[in-house]
Amino acid sequence: MTERRALLVRTAPALLVILLGAASLLPLDDQLRLESGDASIVERWSAQLDGLPAQPDVLVGFDPDLGTYAEVRPTVRVMLADLLNRDARLAFVSLTPEGRALALAELERFERIGANPTRLADLGYLPGAEAALVSLARELPPAIEENALARRLAGEGLAEVEAILVVGGNDLGPRSWVEQVAPRIGDVPMLAIAPVILLPEIRPYLATGQLDALVATPRDGAAYRESVDLGGFERLAPTGEPSAAAVLVGLVVALLVLGSALGGRLARPGTPAAAREPR
């Protein structure tokens, strides 16, 4: 490898970060869109949310992981704001420590922005993963701070809530809820938001109806966010969307890297690995 090439390889990550930063400042979000063209995802969500009774109690199983939460965060915030806009009451419970940390951060954000605290209940952290899910189906845990919603839900099982929203992550996601909770409760709608890494394992649950609605790709999340009218709850929504221009630039760079790797391989199909080593 020549010295110049070595320098390029060494500085490439920094150049990429600078390039993406510059691209994210370009005012092209009116021309470039992230949304999926598949309207069925949004229609399915809307149908489920429209079908909820007035002032529904929604249990939010909040277990995203620190690594991938940024991917689903805008969708999660819009979804929570959408539910509050529909007069829902939200009870948060976490079964992983990372999920609990992020739930605390989101609840604190709600408090800072001025969300109505009587519509929120913090049921805290429940250890035990699958075993805890089974116990949740039987009885919801007492809240960390008591309020009317927490008192009403105390001692009730999951069958008493009107819907379950699962915000999943790498450690515990919608699959565990479908396997452990769904068979133990009645027809409580189960909605899920998950990072794309979980897509292959949870997509089949959507096809069978075990999950009533699912957002598991950034494009579907963008489509859902675009479709929602939050009314007076706009302040609870995230203030910035991912820059479509930066995404485009990043994907072009990725394609160039993949293309150069593939091109190099195709150009030397029969060359043994030893012969390709630099001298």
Add this chain to the structure above:
Amino acid sequence: MSGFFGDDTAGMVATWVAALVTIVVLGGLLGERRLFGWTQHLLAGLATGFLALLAVTEVVGPRVVEPLAADPGGRLELWLGLALVGTAAGAPWLPRTVAIVPLAIIIGALAAFALGGAVIGTLLPQLAAVVLVPEESPAAMVAGGAMAVVSALVLFGFIHGMPRGRIGSSAASLGRWLLLAGIGGWLGYLLFSRLLLLLDRIGFLLGDWLGIGR
């Protein structure tokens, strides 16, 4: 904008700390491994501290100590749990047949929940969903048939040790390519999502920290 920090002094300090640590982590891309290693230790330490705090404030305190203090004689399951914890902690000094009991319970319970859930919640409903019945719509029949063919081809691609012939080899090859196409599609989504994660950090530095584009 991450929205995690407010505009007060505490929020400003948190934003600065998060920005500096983000820069150090990004510096790892340029080969600055020493500081990057330090941030890994910081993350591990913070996670351990948070876990300990969580265990004390939300598990041991409210779910073990308080119920036992309120009704010592009425919560036998908690005493049993404490005994198992004590047994696990004292395992190096106890006979093997006693020390293995907590571990056996943990493994048995995990296996039972995982296996039971997988069968009842995944295997049976998914199998039921792929059974084609004549009442299905033509589109569903075609989709189901296509799924069965694709599944068969992919599975056939991994059967080894039997003579295939020309058609069999072609089918196996097609199955492997179908599998690769599926994985490729998923990896495309993964690339997209990883790019969003990087952009989130860049957006945090530009927007939350430097105030550019707010």
